[in-house]
Amino acid sequence: MKKLFVTATDTDAGKTFVSCAIIESLKQQSKQIAVFKPISAGCDFVDGILVNEDAKLLHEHANCQQSINEINPIAFKQPIAPHIAAQSEGCQITLESITDHFQQVKQRAADYILVEGAGGWRLPIGFKNGDGQFLSDFVASEALPVILIVNMKLGCLNHALLTLQSIKQSGTDCLGWISNCAVDDTMDNLEENIEALQALLQLPMIAHIPYFDSKLSYKEKIKQASALIDTTKFNTL
Ligand SMILES: Nc1ncnc2c1ncn2[C@@H]1O[C@H](COP(=O)(O)OP(=O)(O)OP(=O)(O)O)[C@@H](O)[C@H]1O
Ligand SMILES: C[C@H](N)[C@H](N)CCCCCC(=O)O
Numbered sequence: 001m002k003k004l005f006v007t008a009t010d011t012d013a014g015k016t017f018v019s020c021a022i023i024e025s026l027k028q029q030s031k032q033i034a035v036f037k038p039i040s041a042g043c044d045f046v047d048g049i050l051v052n053e054d055a056k057l058l059h060e061h062a063n064c065q066q067s068i069n070e071i072n073p074i075a076f077k078q079p080i081a082p083h084i085a086a087q088s089e090g091c092q093i094t095l096e097s098i099t100d101h102f103q104q105v106k107q108r109a110a111d112y113i114l115v116e117g118a119g120g121w122r123l124p125i126g127f128k129n130g131d132g133q134f135l136s137d138f139v140a141s142e143a144l145p146v147i148l149i150v151n152m153k154l155g156c157l158n159h160a161l162l163t164l165q166s167i168k169q170s171g172t173d174c175l176g177w178i179s180n181c182a183v184d185d186t187m188d189n190l191e192e193n194i195e196a197l198q199a200l201l202q203l204p205m206i207a208h209i210p211y212f213d214s215k216l217s218y219k220e221k222i223k224q225a226s227a228l229i230d231t232t233k234f235n236t237l
């Protein structure tokens with residue numbers, strides 16, 4: 001069973017969008033894919049349970065018959081930093097609970113487990129005796145290979161390099177990176193920025209995903225994006 005952790009330079013960089021494209025690309029190769037979005041913030045009540053849009057999208061694309069609750073066990077209503085949402089509800093997010101929930105996903109007969117982060121790499125989950133705890137600690141403890149999504153906009157070079165530095169400091173392997181135009185295709189010198197990232201990150205490039213016009217349906221955008229994913233980069237897993 002291969003595992004992937006999808007992180008990004010920031011929230012709204014396209015982690016869910018690219019995750020769905022990766023899943024579709026792997027499904028083309030008849031793979032079974034389970035998914036995990038351990039923590040979400042920004043949910044609606046559906047039939048009495050908190051449902052997050054990312055969890056719904058991952059549920060729609062994955063093919064291991066998981067429940068929404070298995071995919072996304074820790075969910076908060078407010079679209080804010082999850083540890084703050086937890087505090088305001090009088091609870092705490094713990095590494096142990098994330099690890100416990102992940103055990104259930106690992107029982108699935110899947111070729112791949114794709115895990116989507118929340119926010120960026122160093123997402124705080126809480127503080128213990130003055131020390132921060134981060135979602136990246138879970139990734140390191142499970143030794144999940146990381147895919148870094150870079151949202152191509154001014155400032156992304158610094159964000160991408162800091163993120164990779166921190167991934168390496170965690171002792172975690174970064175499998176490759178994906179450039180994603182999540183907002184539009186109008187970044188000045190887009191090509192030169194991609195070249196700079198290739199030179200500076202020194203990571204396999206798994207895809208360049210352009211901005212897909214908002215007139216297309218989400219399904220159609222994902223279909224087109226999935227054709228751009230170079231899944232041969234997963235062969236080393
Ligand atoms: N290449 C793209 N073309 C068009 N729209 C995109 C593209 N990438 C992302 N988007 C859109 O940008 C928005 C943010 O993307 P997404 O929700 O995947 O970000 P995220 O990193 O998963 O955010 P979060 O931290 O909340 O999980 C979504 O509306 C998504 O459909
Ligand atoms: C609500 C949003 N869409 C994300 N799911 C949560 C982003 C948390 C970011 C925390 C931070 O690094 O400041």
Ligand SMILES: [Mg+2]
Binds near residue numbers: 015017054
């Ligand atoms: Mg997301």
